[in-house]
Amino acid sequence: MSHGKIREEKNCLNCGHQVEERYCPHCGQENIETRQPFYYLFTHFIEDFTHYDGQFWGTLKNLMFKPGALTRTYLEGKRQKFVPPVKLYIFVSFITFFVFALFPLVTINFNNNKNNGDPDKANISKKIRALDTKKITDSIKTKTILTQEDSATIETLNVLPDAAKIDDLEDAFEMDEKIDKDVLYRGYKTRRAYDSAAAKNPSAFDFIQTPLAHKFFELKEKGVTKAEIVKSLSETSFHNLPKALFIYLPLFAFFLWIFHNKKRWWYFDHGIFTLHYFSFLLLNILFVFLIAKLASLTDIGILNSILYLLLCVLLIYIIAYFFIAHRRVYHTHGIVSFIIGGILFTLNFFTFMILVVGLALISFLMIH
Template structure:
């Protein structure tokens, strides 16, 4: 970024120090014109994220293939050649959040259906695909309803102390929407897309919990909570990166029906690698005896996977509830 016009005024706009060259010797700010073209703003943004000097790609390479290396190097003070942990997480989560919009077929629901299955479904005889008759939902003893209209009518005639609560009414409303074939598919699709969009936020909110359990399992005199926090940032960045790569890979594979099977293959390999990566990163970073490291790793992994599963179920339920 050496093409900005230098200001004729030699007074630094940031600290009022006299600037003889391009950079202020007092605060380090560039003494360039404050108004720039859109091209400059865009390229500056990209450079700030990806570091054209190669640090971005070194960081991504280390994150994917050297478990625990980035965290160890960062805490040793060798930080210049790598992207800072917080900045790395924000950038990868931003990309993961944006991908479903850029690649419409990358929703989790469409991944699992695949083009092959869609093609087969389209070739079926429509006359043979008769929808099963919906018998209704029993909402009170002996009272069944089959539609939202009946639900509203019943709600209006019920005594005040027997009316459906907000949660009850909302749950029945969602069931009736799912029972409608097209609406149900759209509802589920929107819920999955909402879950994918919210996943980076959920992981971000869960990170302090993950770091706490990590800190709790190790020597408090040797390891600070900050150290566990940096490890967690790198591991969660790795998780989101695997998800982002999976979205792109599955989208490419689903373009051709015969290649759809590779999407499942990637999911299996990615799941195994995520499991393996955690144990290797944990061992490399904390440097404990292998047996102790693996034992702690198993305890930490399954505690956090259990809690993350609960978070995920809650996320999906919330996404389904909020879909209009």
């Protein structure tokens, strides 16, 4: 209920009709003073979404703890009790990505020293380098009779990486270093060499490979460090994520439409289910983010164990939620609902992964 001051005049400023109470019976506009205190802008915004009469909180309660209840109620025509699906999705999206924007997604400490300055890791690395595994193995094999201990020693040495591999791994994770000038892209050292080869041997995938190659050589020429690439890639991917989720909404509903009776269920019905499920997903993504963030800020072992356990439970619930909601909304039998739900879940998972890969490629191309 709004707390704006009611006008003394009884004429509606919007349509001119007589207003006996708070709202105009003709157009529904609230008959309140046109000028309000500054704080009214914020209180009105909160009221508009949360509805102090309990509509918003009742919607959240049903969304989180009663899978499929909102969709089923909405499709039955009972639409005044809860927040409309589109409005709910927009508000949850706003809150989720607003919270994300307040905190960094990942805090990475790119140390200039190898092994992140960890003396234990550095000592282990030096000891492995000091071991000439090939020489030791050859000396053992020269024995006429190999004991069980000799065989175990050879197996252990074979598992250990050699010094060259260690150097390669350390170089790969030296985030403060620039892209080496000798690094090749598909066997080519420069953009000119790549373009020349691509012109001679065109491929059906050039529309993907060529922009990626050009961006790689561009970053290489600019002397961009690996840390800068990782940071820019994560930030760009994050800003594109809302677009990806929004794009995927009709596709998710389309898959539901394919696997259900076309006469009984309209595409509109699947759209309502999708909006509610995606609102649930966004809220839980927010919870996962906050739990992971809290776990990264504390060093208390027991608390971290509880947080990670809660995280696992939440992830399991996210998966189970879809199957429960699907069965309750579409009224299918247990085994049939599980099979259809499993197919839909798998199909959507791989399709969304393709979308995520595409998002990553676009994010890479957008790095400056």
